[in-house]
Amino acid sequence: MTTVRETVHDLLRAWGLTTIFGNPGSNELPFLDRFPADFRYILGLHEGAVLAMADGYAQATGRPALVNLHAAAGLGNAMGNLANAKEMHTPLIVTAGQQSRGLVGLGAMLSEPDLTVVPTPHVKASLEPKRAQDVPRTLAQAYHLAMLPPRGPVFVSLPLDDWTAEVEPHEVEHLGRRRVTPLGGPGEGQVEELATRLAAASSPVLVLGPEVDVEPAFSQAIELAEAARLPVWLAPHPPRCPFPTTHPHYRGVLPTNVAGVSENLAGHDFILVLGAPVFRYHVNRPGPFLPPGAELVSVTSDPTAAARAPMGDALVGDVTRVLSALVKLGARPADRAPVTPRTAPEKVPADKAPFPxxxxxxxxxxxxxxxxxxxxxxxxxxxxxxxxxxxxxxxxxxxxxxxxxxxxxxxxxxxxxxxxxxxxxxxxxxxxxxxxxxxxxxxxxxxxxxxxxxxxxxxxxxxxxxxxxxxxxxxxxxxxxxxxxxxxxxxxxxxxxxxxxxxxxxxxxxxxxxxxxxxxxxxxxxxxxxx
Missing domain, CATH: 3.40.50.970 (Thiamin diphosphate (ThDP)-binding fold, Pyr/PP domains)
Structure with a gap:
């Protein structure tokens, strides 16, 4: 038999999670005992910085990252940036060390009976294994949940005395080989209907969000905009850039208020939103959600965002697959006007500091x-x-x-x-x-x-x-x-x-x-x- 620690190290290796971001305390040291030579530990001097480093790494690689925090206090320090990760749908496995199981109920230092409550609502799920032997399976559950759409952080509380417990081979032998794969997007008929509506519009517009800032979706968005003669806006509060700002079809970023969005989209009869919530407002400037005569369809992997939207139709699924299908189905209507490039801002001269x-x-x-x-x-x-x-x-x-x-x-x-x-x-x-x-x-x-x-x-x-x-x-x-x-x-x-x-x-x-x-x-x- 092997220990929980050895089993988890093997699982992390199988998943490619050998870069760990952390700021450890005493509760986490048993996990780090005999740290594998083929792993690397990226130390941050504050848990907030640790969480953001892992977030940037996971976004840039497109793969999950493992975060190693210390007890309730360390998890609390990371909460500000955990909110960013949740909103961005970053796949993180966020762990924090719990006190020894026998001491939690006694109110010992570094114990928190409700540790799984601390990170809510900024995680997809918050887990704690019921027994030591459940640690590997619970981490596997967190890994798959973090990667399933919509992706996002998952929290796991890990009691410090679980790591030396022995695990029966039959309890963990399948974990490293499992694959949990989403089936994709809307059916072909739904995408064909969307393509028909797009082609029939006299003045459609494309609004893009962060889910499009990956290849091949990024390139497909350019192809769709050019083929269908679509001006392109970025959805309010863009945390990524899903379209080249140098492209002649680029119009800018939509404002963060209801009235401003409607005003900027005025004159368009069909608004296609890909990979963004509809919409993330900030400033309270009320107005109509859509300009007169406009219809809206959004495509997103996030069912919560789709259900919450106050207007338009929504398709929930893989944005890249929908984009690919639209590119294959779409053709440029002969009577649609070409997109006029926007005027670049004038440069502001300066010499000495302080500068504009x-x-x-x-x-x-x-x-x-x-x-x-x-x-x-x-x-x-x-x-x-x-x-x-x-x-x-x-x-x-x-x-x-x-x-x-x-x-x-x-x-x-x-x-x-x-x-x-x-x-x-x-x-x-x-x-x-x-x-x-x-x-x-x-x-x-x-x-x-x-x-x-x-x-x-x-x-x-x-x-x-x-x-x-x-x-x-x-x-x-x-x-x-x-x-x-x-x-x-x-x-x-x-x-x-x-x-x-x-x-x-x-x-x-x-x-x-x-x-x-x-x-x-x-x-x-x-x-x-x-x-």
Missing amino acids: AESVYDALAEVLPEDAVLISESTSNTGMLWERVPIRGAGGLYFPAAGGLGFGLPAAVGVALADPSRRVFAVIGDGAAQYGVQGLWSAAMHQLPITFVVLRNNGYGGLQRFVDALGVSGVPGLDLPGLDIVSVAAGYGLPAERVGTIAGLRAALTAMPDGPLLLEVPITGGPDLAG
């Missing part, structure tokens, strides 16, 4: 390699990124999906670990950087190819924009005087410099060192604070 944020994004657009990966978490300047920085291919951009801060900086670490051949450029606000700043240490320890561009406006710019919109005044806690991210980075062992000119910014962005680099870039738009 537009000029920083213009510099990025001029010098970024075509295969660069962008991580964005400068929320007050997100619109400028979408307007000014070219994103050409699948997997070109990552953004926090749930609206909380702390994803961007450590997620860049995970994305770089997934594919070290592509340099990652993480554009982070000075406030947002503080939420995941521990990720700098991990980037330095692994010498990852990341350029961190920290935009310093001395405040929470995203919140400052809401002051007028919400009609409030005299709000405290929005200014951030005295931050020195260059010194912080140096303390974590990461090279850093403060950029004073646009020419210096361009030179630093094109330097391409072997490892990480942090650039602090002062921008206008925040309070005039010393430091």
